[in-house]
Amino acid sequence: MESIVDAAAHVFAEDGFEAATMESIAERAKTSIGSLYQFFPNKLAVFEALAGRSIERSRAAVDELLDDKGKSRSWRALIDDTIDRFASLREADPDFRAMLVNFQLYGVYAEADKALHRHTIERVAVMVRRYAPGLAAAQRRIVATLIVEIISALLLHAQREEPAFAKKLMEETKTLLYRYLSPYIDAPRPSGPA
Secondary structure, three states, X not given: OHHHHHHHHHHHXXXXXXXXXHHHHHHXXXXXXXXXXXXXXXXXXXXXXXXXXXXXXXHHHHHHHXXXXXXXXXXXXXXXXXXXXXXXXXXXXXXXHHHHHOHHHHHHHHHHHHHXXXXXXXXXXXXXXXXXXXXXXXXXXXXXXXXHHHHHHHHHHHOOOOHHHHHHHHHHHHHHHHHHHHHHHOOOOOOOOO
């Protein structure tokens, strides 16, 4: 089944959903059309499977990056690691490329994507609290939302650019976030009562 979804990702990315056929997916997977239909009733079901797999990979990457093992990392290192990891994941993930090329099918996986987005914002808010403990909860949520939206938007945009320019965009995204977060994180901590 995984090899079928792998093959479908390439077919959908290269040919587009409308032009892709179950036959071309079976041929790319080096399997029979009957085997393909044994797992998937139609090409939309195959697309749903690859979108779900891509979203799960993203969620696992978020959880790995934002776990407690990174407590000793500076906030700038965390930003660098996060952007670099997601940029490389997006470059290497044919599922994501297939989703991007066929963005007209967003409705197929919209709920799962929105759930991932909410989960990511919650995880980032925990990290913001770690690095800026004096920030009020409502402000932490706003800051976390902006971090996630900025990274998401620029990763999506970078996929449409030439690799060299995309890399520069990601480096500038780091600079943008350093400057945005610095007043919150590098601000002097209030001292206790005199």
